[in-house]
Amino acid sequence: CPIVPKVDYYSSMFLCDFIVIFLIIAGHQRFSNSDSVQDNIIYRYIQGSSSIDITPILMLLIQFLLIIVDRIIYLKKHVHTKFYFLCFQFVVLHLWLVIIYPIWFQRAMPTNWAAVSIYIFKSFYFMLSSLQIRNGYPTRILGNFLTTRYSILRLLCYKLYCIIPFLYEMRVLMDWMFTPTSLSLTYYFMMEEIARNAWTQKCWRITYGRSPTKRAKNRGRCERCKII
Known part of the structure; x- marks a missing residue:
């Protein structure tokens, strides 16, 4: 029997x-009792109204919790727990979108583009989770998938990832909490910063190596105006 690579x-x-989170935010009005402009969250915020439909807020909180639990299972490499977690998500998703949503809001799921899009991306998630359960978790799981190679495109994507509020800090904190380490939290963050700066400098060195400049030569105006 051939060995399946992990x-x-x-x-x-x-x-x-993460795409599901943006779909919930973009289509939050589809998960309320009215489609009028006055029920839009942004409109209510501009008007100074404090009454906001709780349904999309709860969906966002639940999605964040699912991401956190999935990260914990990933760090612990518990395949059986991942299987039960996948079954739980599968049942809850179909109960919400197929049964509860049409009854509660008196709308069919196919008429809601946000619900259909969420279902499609969650289906991709279920497929990838099934493959992960079948193949098992790899031995080395720490690190960021963007930092496995060096390129200016990966550097830009990593910069965008780092500017998302609390995402980088939450990832490092969870890595420290759920993986064996002898470092304190402060030193763990310092280690991550050292690794991040080293990877960033390596990306810049490769970029400069592809377009070298002469020594003691002033940088061009276009290059000095770049903001990265």
């Missing part, structure tokens, strides 16, 4: 879950 699908699963 592939890390977590980055793709996280991307699907």
Whole structure:
């Protein structure tokens, strides 16, 4: 029987879950009792109204909790727990979108583009999770999938990832909490900063190596105006 290689699908699963968050935010009005402009969250915020539909807020909180639990299972490499967690998500998703949503809001799921999009990306998530359960978790799981190679495109994507509020800090904190380490939290953050700066400098060195400049030569105006 051939040995199936252990592939890390977590980055793709996280991307699907992250897209679901944006779909909930973009289509929050589809999960309320009215489609009028006055029920839009942004409109209510501009008007100074304090009454906001709780349904999309709860959906966002639940999605964040699912991402956190999935990260914990990933760090612990518990395949059986991942299987039960996948079954739980599968049942809850179908109960909400197929049964509860049409009854509660008196709308069919296919008429809601946000619900259909969420279902599609969650289906991709279920497929990737099934592959992860079948193949098992790899031995080495720490690190960021963007920092496995060096390129200016990966550097830009990593910068965008780091500017998302609390995402980088939460990832480092969870890595420290749920993986064996002899470092304190402060030194763990310092280690992550050292690794991040070293990887960033390596990306810049490769970029400069592809377009070298002469020594003691002033940088061009276009290059000095770049903001990265």
